[in-house]
Amino acid sequence: MYLSSSRSADLASGTRAPRAQAPPPTARGARRVAPVVLTLGVVSLVTDVSAEMVTAVLPVYLVLGLGLSPMAFGMLDGLNNGATAVSRLLGGHVADRFRRHRTVAAFGYGISAGCKLLLPAAGGVSAIGGVLAADRAGKGLRTAPRDALISMAAPAAEQGRAFGVHRAMDTAGALLGPPVALAVLWVTADAYDAVFVMSFCFAAFGLLVLLLFVRDPTPEVVVAGAGPPTVRASVRLRDAAAVLRVPGFARVCLAALLLGATTVGDAMLYLLLQRHTALSPHLFPLLPLGTALVFLLLAVPAGTAGDRYGRGRVFLAGHVALLCGYLVLLAPLPDRAMIVAIPGLLGLFYAGTDGVLMALAAPAAPPGLRGGALALVQTGQAGGRALGAAGFGAAWTLYGPHTAGVLAAGGLALALLAAAALLAGGTLTPGTTRPAGPRGASG
Amino acid sequence: MTRATRLTVLTVVTALLVGLAVVYTLRAAGDADAGRGGDHTTLSLDRPGRILFRSTAADGGRDHLAAVDAARPGERAVAGRRCLVFHAAHGTGVCLQPARLALGTYDAVLLDANLREKGRHPLAGTPSRARVSPSGRLVAWTSFVNGESYAGLNFATRTAILDTRTGRLDDNLESYALHRGDESIHSPDVNVWGVTFAADDNTFFATVATGGHTWLARGEVATRTLRTVRENAECPSLSPDGTRVAYKKRVPGADADRPWHLFVLVLATGTESALAETRTLDDQAEWLDTDRVVYSLPGDLRADIWTTRADGTGHPTLLIPHALSPAVLRGPSGT
CATH class of the missing domain: 1.20.1250.20 (MFS general substrate transporter like domains)
Structure with missing residues (x-):
């Protein structure tokens, strides 16, 4: 997925404008996206596969699997938006404060991964509502630190491209999730728990990649990175x-x-x-x-x-x-x-x-x-x-x-x-x- | 950690995760195979006194239509047809079932008296409720549409009514004129679900929700109107004699997951009485006869059908274990 998008980006940037307008080059590296951005892209891709697997089957699971009425399900959603805002601000600030963007993001990814395993165990609307709220809180926690890591890894002149690559990979994962979930349902004749377990495996893999291959920013990055001084x-x-x-x-x-x-x-x-x-x-x-x-x-x-x-x-x-x-x-x-x-x-x-x-x-x-x-x-x-x-x-x-x-x-x-x-x-x-x-x- | 160590950890843990996913899925697939098969018989909708339902028994026939004698609900006969939601009356059946797996879509399939397909219509979402009018002429179904809403309330219902004689399909009852008293209601958050038909093939009752409230509403197919009757009533079910409506109602202090108890309203007097079932439930009741209703109580991925008296006396009794979506087949007189 990434290959094709980066190639089209090269085409877009290489053919349209005269050389003089190209971003200020750091030699030949100008065409490359920072490895951290790609790694975070992989993490987001598999995490989105995991999340969208659940999103795709959740209504069916609740209505046909657990026999809940649509009205009950509607109540699940209302409260979560405010909680997400709080966890997002918290995640961003704590990451800055302790300069632990990777660690805070990992917490967020970890919470969401754990929630996938709790889903089959939650039998009623309140329990499922709680698990989904925790999942959202995890998403809120990780978003800002992850985006901060992307921005710190890319030169000021190439922020747009770095975020573009990340979002393209993220969306690729979102597109792959539902077909994976439906394939699991088909093979297992509607075993929703198998979908949740596989969703957990994807999420855990994303967390693993983040922990192994992304580091918290060093003080030099924070001080010398693009933008006004701290x-x-x-x-x-x-x-x-x-x-x-x-x-x-x-x-x-x-x-x-x-x-x-x-x-x-x-x-x-x-x-x-x-x-x-x-x-x-x-x-x-x-x-x-x-x-x-x-x-x-x-x-x-x-x-x-x-x-x-x-x-x-x-x-x-x-x-x-x-x-x-x-x-x-x-x-x-x-x-x-x-x-x-x-x-x-x-x-x-x-x-x-x-x-x-x-x-x-x-x-x-x-x-x-x-x-x-x-x-x-x-x-x-x-x-x-x-x-x-x-x-x-x-x-x-x-x-x-x-x-x-x-x-x-x-x-x-x-x-x-x-x-x-x-x-x-x-x-x-x-x-x-x-x-x-x-x-x-x-x- | 050195690069080599990190790669080793990545390989080992990834192998474990892949193993977990594969083993779990294969085991679930094996369980599913064990639940398939079994002998299927031919069921007919022309046999009054029987109850047809969706079987949830794990040992063969899961999600298949099955039938028992209403008077002596013992051994069940299992049909080859599978349905997620089912209802039938007077030789017409409606079966909500998966359509295209790749897109996760569903169809409402119309059935003749021998459960053969005679037409199908696409559903807007996940199957929820289905009803056939006592004469077998009108058919209604409700599906649950994900992501059609605003302000985060991420759910909506879509209810359709089909006239099998004229072929007229009202695809979305939200397009009916909706009145509350003298007031006409227009709102994007209106939802309609859980239709039940009267014997005249025109009048029906349904749940209408808007602004966080639910109403029992009386509708007319001919004039495409809906008028609220009473607040706080969902999933109505009209008695065979057309005099009473059973519905579930939110009661204070009940289980937050399923805050409903069953009530019966006498239409002529407006008196409402609670039924003897004290466990909270979430189903559209069906009338077993003029004196008793049946309903399913959910369990973990299975459900049982219970019955209790419609006047609030007596005790609930278990009628059919491992069953959902009951349809009581009646004779021409409605009994």
Whole structure:
């Protein structure tokens, strides 16, 4: 998976622009992605295989295996979002404070791995809810330290590419998980516990690779890494919060929050798509699959484009793709065009925003505070999205789906203008040492 | 650790993990093979007085349709057909079963009186409930759709009603006009599930949920409307004489996992009484006759069908062990 994505990245970066615009080279190493990034990519890939195996079979397991009603299952999900935010901030800060990014991430991966073994033992909704909450907490803990490790391993000019490679590998794992789970169910005639045990094995393998081949950052990396200098050697909570006073970083956070608040979740877009078109329910699972596939293919090119033309621009362009998605759903287009356009635009949106946001925010924060800083951006974005989803639901209830869609599109357009103004203060362009790329990098 | 040591540790632990995964899967596959096979007989939907159900017995016939005599539920006859959720009435059966394994999709398969397929419709998600109207004309099914929601509540139901005579399919009851009193309700979080039909092949009852509340609702297929009747009632089941509705209701202080007890509502008077079953349950009840209901109580990957009196007296008794999804076959008079 990685080979093909890196090759397309090479094509994208090698053919388009004159040599002079290439990132400042560290000899021939400029084309290579740091080994740590690849290792973390492998860890994420197998961990996502593990996680998506469970996601794919969990509803069936609960409804048909345990005989729980859908309503009971719905209650599982509500409480977890807040807990995830707390564990994410905690993981980022603790990693910075003790300079133990690898160790904190390993804790997170370990918790999630253990949860896979607890699942078959949990018989009721509350027990399963507890296990799933712990699993999410583990995910929250590990995300920011892992992204901080990626950002510290990559030179400032190649953050976008590094995150793009990682996200492509991550998504590859997410695509492989469900088929693996269904294959196990088929071989064993619906032995869900076998799916959970195999999911545990994948997760444990990911943890093993992390423990054996990734190290906590050395003080030199933290001090000499790309970005503004660290305030102090040991990080206290006050320092971590002070990162919000770094102007460039605060603007990125605010832009992410604003855009997040006008983001309608992909599930909602799929639902709208289904209302507008005569899409067979059997083909419904293919929509997220298409999105993931586009994300997988475009993550590296989008990251590379961000390094070259400005990560802020690519981040905004990703949201323009989302806006196009809203407009497609409002326009009287033929079914087939909609069914192809929506997953494609959503994939473009994720490719342009997911890893790119990390690559945009990381260099703006001192390396010593990076875990906490990335956790802040992620939490801001997630909080914005939760607000946006609730707002969209309320608008739907009050005014109906069409008006809600118009409002969402208008809101996103305004947020895009505001975010463009926010990011124009220096972070839009890749750096001061190089001339800015052509305007309007991509759509 | 040197590089060599790390590679050695990686190899050894990976081998152990692969071994665990392979051995566990093969053992589970072996267990599954042992549960297959067994003798299958032909079952008919034209034999009143029998109960058809999904067998969950581990020794042969797991997930197969099976039948017992309602009066003397002893030995079971097992059919070749496998269903996850099943219901039948008056010569029509509906069987929710896997469609395409690769995509994890399911179909609602319509069955004739000899359990032969006479049509199929794709489900939007995981099978949940199914019902056939007493005349065998209308068929309803509910599936559970993952990831169709907002604000993190990651679940939704999709309920369809098919008229087998005209072929009209209402794919999603959320498109019916929904009223609560004089108020008309439009909300993306409306969910409808658990249909039960009256004898007129038009009226039905179902659960409607929105804004964190559930209602018993009365619907009409002809006018495509739903009107709430009473709050806090799920998975209704109309009695054969059409006078009472059995449903599960959330009761305070009950087990958080399954916070429901069975109640019966007399429609004419609006009086509600709790049934004698004190264990919490999660099923759509079925009427054994005009005086008794049957329902399944879950166990670990199996379930048993119990029965209790519909007026709240008496004690629950075990009717059919290792069984789910009961359908009581009745004669033309509905008894």
